[in-house]
Every structure is written in structure tokens, then in C-alpha cells.
Amino acid sequence: MRIMLTVWPQTCHLYPAVPYAQALQLAGHEVVVACPPGAADDIVAAGLTAVTCGEPDTSGWVRDDLPPDPEEMERLATALQVTQDERDTWDVFFQYYLMGVRFQLPRVPSAQNKALVEFARTWRPDLVLWDPWFPAGAVAAKVAGAAHGRVLMAPDYSGWAVELYARQATPPVDPLARAVRPLAEHYGVEVDSELLVGQFTIDPMPREMRLSRDLAAVPVRWSPYNGGGVKPSWLYDKPRRPRVALSVGLSTRAYHKGEWRAPKIFEAVADLDVELVATLNADQLEGISSIPSNVRTVDYVPLLQLLPTCSASINHGSSGTFWASVAAGVPQLVGDTDEPQRVIVVDGENSKMAERNILSKLAIAYLESRDAGLRLDHQKQSVEEIRAAIVTALEDPRYRDGAAAVHQEWLDRPGPADIVPTLEKLTAMHR
Missing domain, CATH: 3.40.50.2000 (Glycogen Phosphorylase B;)
Structure with a gap:
């Protein structure tokens, strides 16, 4: 054909x-x-x-x-x-x-x-x-x-x-x-x-x-595809401490400077014995004055290379990042807020959008129903509450088991x- x-x-x-x-x-x-x-x-x-x-x-x-x-x-x-x-x-x-x-x-x-x-x-x-x-x-x-x-x-x-x-x-x-x-x-x-x-x-x-x-x-x-890429040497070995990925996708880079969730997440992990890998570019890091020593920022690394080395995924709930995390079988912490979805033209070519992905509510509802994820609301949750959620995703076996079950359901399709x-x-x- x-x-x-x-x-x-x-x-x-x-x-x-x-x-x-x-x-x-x-x-x-x-x-x-x-x-x-x-x-x-x-x-x-x-x-x-x-x-x-x-x-x-x-x-x-x-x-x-x-x-x-x-x-x-x-x-x-x-x-x-x-x-x-x-x-x-x-x-x-x-x-x-x-x-x-x-x-x-x-x-x-x-x-x-x-x-x-x-x-x-x-x-x-x-x-x-x-x-x-x-x-x-x-x-x-x-x-x-x-x-x-x-x-x-x-x-x-x-x-x-x-x-x-x-x-x-x-x-x-x-x-x-x-x-x-x-x-x-x-x-x-x-x-x-x-x-x-x-x-x-x-x-x-x-x-x-x-x-x-x-x-x-x-x-x-859904078969995750990120394109090819040379594997960075720091991904060769197993991490010495739990590794957590922070990814908010590539498409948002075209429309926004800064990253709404990152400041609280960085502060939340600063005192934890974890490594946070944040796939954020210079525009997304704009306005963040300090980056903790246990946070590695990289402009880009394919999620299919990064996520298999991770113990959890913090993401915005978009299809690509959500399914790559499901394929890796890791618990997810999905950024979501209670605000309505709106597009407001501010001036000229600029527009203001909701501080959540259009898919976040469906993604986190599915994960919560499977005990495979937790919701992060950077607008309402404190740094302490976000830190507690990250620790729970890493340490509570219920979420590892839930993520494994979601992974198996994915494999069965x-x-x-x-x-x-x-x-x-x-x-x-x-x-």
C-alpha cells in the first residue's frame, strides 16, 4: 500500500x-x-x-x-x-x-x-x-x-x-x-x-x-520516540543515590520563559539525598538565582536514555513525558493546578496561558487511580509539601508497585x- x-x-x-x-x-x-x-x-x-x-x-x-x-x-x-x-x-x-x-x-x-x-x-x-x-x-x-x-x-x-x-x-x-x-x-x-x-x-x-x-x-x-542521540557518559553507570527526572517537555520552550514549578522543586530537593536531573534550558532557568548542588541541569537528554536510570519522574503531564515515564515503570509526580484553561492575548505576539499542561488533569487522575503517581500544585503547595510528596514517591512501595502495574498494562497493549x-x-x- x-x-x-x-x-x-x-x-x-x-x-x-x-x-x-x-x-x-x-x-x-x-x-x-x-x-x-x-x-x-x-x-x-x-x-x-x-x-x-x-x-x-x-x-x-x-x-x-x-x-x-x-x-x-x-x-x-x-x-x-x-x-x-x-x-x-x-x-x-x-x-x-x-x-x-x-x-x-x-x-x-x-x-x-x-x-x-x-x-x-x-x-x-x-x-x-x-x-x-x-x-x-x-x-x-x-x-x-x-x-x-x-x-x-x-x-x-x-x-x-x-x-x-x-x-x-x-x-x-x-x-x-x-x-x-x-x-x-x-x-x-x-x-x-x-x-x-x-x-x-x-x-x-x-x-x-x-x-x-x-x-x-x-x-x-504508545511507543515513546525521542529521536536519536549520543548517550552522555554520566548515564553509563547506575546512580549512587536515587535519581529523579524533571522534564516539562520541549514545546513549552517556544512560548514561555522561566519555569513555574522549578523554584519550589529545586528548594524541595536541596536537602534530600537524591540527584535531580532537570532538562531545562537557559530560558527556562531564567529568574532562578541558585541551583542546589544535587541538581544537574541539562539542556536536553532523550527521556528514553534518562528515565531508565531514575527512581521517579516529575513532569507536566503531557503525552510524551507521561508515556515515557510509564514505559520506564517509575512513579510520577505530575504538575497540576486548579486554575481554568485560558489563553489570553497580552500584547502583540504575547499570550498568557494557564500554568498547567492541557493534559495534566487526565494524566494525574489516571495515575492516582492506580497508585502510580502524586499531584504537585506549585501554586498552592508549600516547599515542605512538595518535598514530602517526592519522598513518598521514592520510598512508599505502594507507588513503585502501582507504577509497575501501569507499566504492565502498557506492555499488554x-x-x-x-x-x-x-x-x-x-x-x-x-x-
């Missing part, structure tokens, strides 16, 4: 999809990864064929149609009867997911998206796998006559929203359909639920973290290579 994978051109979207592309390629299929400029080097480094569509986008994040409209958000939440339990999911969908979709799908179809569709029409893939945050892939699939499915990089916010709208007798305007419509109508493609959520979904989320309930899903094990026959059957069914 010919298979086209298309994603938002950032590592946090590309890396989760790489194992599926590699598995399909190793099974003998012809695979390309086609997306706007920005990811070609990482695609090639993964041993995959890159197709760059269009020229780099020089427009910034703050455009007239990008910042979320708080009045529309509240109006739609009321019309859709969003419950209190669903409120955080709705906020993430409206504040973050839709803004990302609108960024890649402007009101006037972009040259990048036209190039993607034209490549698909020319190359004629049998199957298109697409990033839910980049639904131009669905339009490309329909124009090319290909089967198509989504690859989840996070819980299924768009699938949840489509199901939410489907429950309404008289649904209000759908902002996701509104965002996809200009590109779809440019090519004469109908905007229906299949275009918005695919014919099936590759879903690595455990049942407790699934947001959509009725969509056709292909369960799979089918890997990327195991779902290749299913993808072949689904392609034949939908073509």
Missing part, C-alpha cells in the same frame, strides 16, 4: 506518530510523511521519506481569528449543556485545540494546505493517517480517494466534541466544522462527522483517559507492528 502520514510540523506531534510510520514501512508498505515546512529534518532522521508542502508560514500566533472568543465559549457551553465534570475538557477543546486547528486552517485556504492536497491527489495514497490537530489531512484523503484515520497524540478532544454535538437535537454552530469548511469547500468535499474524526482512530489512550466513547478505535500501545494487519483491513474496507 501507499500510505501518507500528515501531522502538525512540530516534534510533539511528529514523534508520537513515527513508530506507526516505521512499523508500516518495515511491513513492506510505501510510506511518506507530508506536512508543512518545519519537520523535514526530524522525519528524515527517523528513516522516513519527507514531503514538504508549501513555504514556511511567517504569520505569528496572534491573528484576528486565532485567540479564543470567551463569550462564544460560554454561549456554546450553555447551549451544549456542558456539565461541570466536562468543563475542563470543553475549555481545552475550545481554548487550545480549536486555536491550533485555526492556525493551520486559515479562513482562506493556504498555499501549504493546497500543496498537501495536490500532493495527495498526484501520489494517490491508499491510506492517509492524520493528526487530529491538522484535519487538512482528512480533506487530502477525500480528494485522493483514500481511506483515512486519525492518530491520537493526546486524549480525543475533537472526537469528544463531535459526540457532544451529536447528542443535541438542535445543535448550535460547530466551530470545528467551521474551521475545516473553507479548505473542504475549496475542493468540493462535504463537511460531515467522518471528515472531522476519520473512518477510524488509532488510539493509545487507556480506557480511563478516553474522551470519545463511540468512535471506531484501533487500540495500541498491542504495539505499532501488531496493528498493521488491522490497518490493512480497514484500508481495504474503506477504499
Whole structure:
């Protein structure tokens, strides 16, 4: 088969999809990864064929149609009867997911998206796998006559929203359909639920973290991929004392200076007999006046190299860091707060966001239900409370056992290579 994978051109979207592309390629299929400029080097480094569509986008994040409209958000939440339990999911969908979709799908179809569709029409893939945050892939699939499915990089916010709208007798305007419509109508493609959520979904989320309930899903094990790298010599030997990783991912570096959680965490570990490895760059360390002697700061080290040497992981709950920690079988301490998810434009190109990751609540709820993790709230917890949580994660066998059980559940799911026959059957069914 010919298979086209298309994603938002950032590592946090590309890396989760790489194992599926590699598995399909190793099974003998012809695979390309086609997306706007920005990811070609990482695609090639993964041993995959890159197709760059269009020229780099020089427009910034703050455009007239990008910042979320708080009045529309509240109006739609009321019309859709969003419950209190669903409120955080709705906020993430409206504040973050839709803004990302609108960024890649402007009101006037972009040259990048036209190039993607034209490549698909020319190359004629049998199957298109697409990033839910980049639904131009669905339009490309329909124009090319290909089967198509989504690859989840996070819980299924768009699938949840489509199901939410489907429950309404008289649904209000759908902002996701509104965002996809200009590109779809440019090519004469109908905007229906299949275009918005695919014919099936590759879903690595455990049942407790699934947001959509009725969509056709292909369960799979999330296979962490960080790219390659030379192993630093200090990771060769076992650490002499418990090692704890602090990672808040790479994508936040593009939007923020400073790191909200680090000052209290550094102070909390200063008097402990542990080694904290903080993967923070100079921008993230800005404003921190002193670093304890038992804290090692490194700009970057692949988590697949670092975490197997650790006894615990402190992270922000994003998919990449969360699953790398699950794969390492270590207890997690996940940063989370009680604040609502909001994006507020401050001035020009600057925006203010909540001091928690959009996935943190789902991640820590899952871990706490398994006794595999503890919640850290840097806004409300004292240094002493954070220190106590770190000690508990390291010393209480309940959390080591819980993390081991979560690790085993992860291992029990089918890997990327195991779902290749299913993808072949689904392609034949939908073509």
C-alpha cells in the first residue's frame, strides 16, 4: 500500500506518530510523511521519506481569528449543556485545540494546505493517517480517494466534541466544522462527522483517559520516540543515590520563559539525598538565582536514555513525558493546578496561558487511580509539601508497585507492528 502520514510540523506531534510510520514501512508498505515546512529534518532522521508542502508560514500566533472568543465559549457551553465534570475538557477543546486547528486552517485556504492536497491527489495514497490537530489531512484523503484515520497524540478532544454535538437535537454552530469548511469547500468535499474524526482512530489512550466513547478505535500501545542521540557518559553507570527526572517537555520552550514549578522543586530537593536531573534550558532557568548542588541541569537528554536510570519522574503531564515515564515503570509526580484553561492575548505576539499542561488533569487522575503517581500544585503547595510528596514517591512501595502495574498494562497493549494487519483491513474496507 501507499500510505501518507500528515501531522502538525512540530516534534510533539511528529514523534508520537513515527513508530506507526516505521512499523508500516518495515511491513513492506510505501510510506511518506507530508506536512508543512518545519519537520523535514526530524522525519528524515527517523528513516522516513519527507514531503514538504508549501513555504514556511511567517504569520505569528496572534491573528484576528486565532485567540479564543470567551463569550462564544460560554454561549456554546450553555447551549451544549456542558456539565461541570466536562468543563475542563470543553475549555481545552475550545481554548487550545480549536486555536491550533485555526492556525493551520486559515479562513482562506493556504498555499501549504493546497500543496498537501495536490500532493495527495498526484501520489494517490491508499491510506492517509492524520493528526487530529491538522484535519487538512482528512480533506487530502477525500480528494485522493483514500481511506483515512486519525492518530491520537493526546486524549480525543475533537472526537469528544463531535459526540457532544451529536447528542443535541438542535445543535448550535460547530466551530470545528467551521474551521475545516473553507479548505473542504475549496475542493468540493462535504463537511460531515467522518471528515472531522476519520473512518477510524488509532488510539493509545487507556480506557480511563478516553474522551470519545463511540468512535471506531484501533487500540495500541504508545511507543515513546525521542529521536536519536549520543548517550552522555554520566548515564553509563547506575546512580549512587536515587535519581529523579524533571522534564516539562520541549514545546513549552517556544512560548514561555522561566519555569513555574522549578523554584519550589529545586528548594524541595536541596536537602534530600537524591540527584535531580532537570532538562531545562537557559530560558527556562531564567529568574532562578541558585541551583542546589544535587541538581544537574541539562539542556536536553532523550527521556528514553534518562528515565531508565531514575527512581521517579516529575513532569507536566503531557503525552510524551507521561508515556515515557510509564514505559520506564517509575512513579510520577505530575504538575497540576486548579486554575481554568485560558489563553489570553497580552500584547502583540504575547499570550498568557494557564500554568498547567492541557493534559495534566487526565494524566494525574489516571495515575492516582492506580497508585502510580502524586499531584504537585506549585501554586498552592508549600516547599515542605512538595518535598514530602517526592519522598513518598521514592520510598512508599505502594507507588513503585502501582507504577509497575501501569507499566504492565502498557506492555499488554498491542504495539505499532501488531496493528498493521488491522490497518490493512480497514484500508481495504474503506477504499
